[in-house]
Amino acid sequence: MFNISSETSSLIILPLLIFTARVLDMSLDTMRIIFVSRGNKFLAPLLGFFEIMIWLFAIGQIMQHLTNITYYLAYAGGFATGVFVGMSIEEKIAVGTVGIRIITKNEATKLVENVRSKGYGVTCFDGEGATGQVKLIYTIIKRKDVNNVVGMIKRFHPKAFYTIEEIRSVNEGVSPPINPYRISLRTFKMLFIK
Numbered sequence: 001m002f003n004i005s006s007e008t009s010s011l012i013i014l015p016l017l018i019f020t021a022r023v024l025d026m027s028l029d030t031m032r033i034i035f036v037s038r039g040n041k042f043l044a045p046l047l048g049f050f051e052i053m054i055w056l057f058a059i060g061q062i063m064q065h066l067t068n069i070t071y072y073l074a075y076a077g078g079f080a081t082g083v084f085v086g087m088s089i090e091e092k093i094a095v096g097t098v099g100i101r102i103i104t105k106n107e108a109t110k111l112v113e114n115v116r117s118k119g120y121g122v123t124c125f126d127g128e129g130a131t132g133q134v135k136l137i138y139t140i141i142k143r144k145d146v147n148n149v150v151g152m153i154k155r156f157h158p159k160a161f162y163t164i165e166e167i168r169s170v171n172e173g174v175s176p177p178i179n180p181y182r183i184s185l186r187t188f189k190m191l192f193i194k
Contacts, residue, residue, distance in 0.1 A: 118152075
């Protein structure tokens with residue numbers, strides 16, 4: 001039906017396939033690394049399997065055409081784009097748990113009450129900083145809730161110092177109620193996969 005010349009194939013189609021393969025492979029790689037760091041023993045190997053299959057296709061094309069610079073550019077461009085796409089996907093799904101540590105010189109009662117009213121556990125205590133007395137506030141939340149809590153910090157204490165750190169695992173504590181219509185992969189595996 002279509003008559004695609006060998007030259008068109010080598011200059012446009014194969015580089016485009018290599019680029020696309022690298023975008024997919026690196027997106028999966030970024031996600032796999034994130035799931036490994038969070039201890040997800042099911043998704044990390046599954047993503048790794050598909051990642052390496054796609055990579056083998058891309059590197060195979062490069063090895064067959066070692067003198068074509070277009071393939072190298074497609075490979076490198078796909079790599080860079082794939083890292084960006086993978087990070088964007090991870091940011092959207094916001095998997096995991098973080099700890100937010102807030103230090104403020106001002107009275108923190110309203111901030112603490114507001115955070116608690118949203119169902120988050122909060123630990124608050126007095127401390128001494130470089131310039132005097134401070135309030136230290138600590139909460140552990142789901143990553144998807146970071147913007148909500150940071151918004152509360154900025155509303156009540158816009159000049160507060162705060163840090164956000166990744167948490168690998170949590171035991172006990174207070175968390176907002178789980179939406180019964182949203183089931184996580186971990187819950188799904190516990191319920192249905194023996």
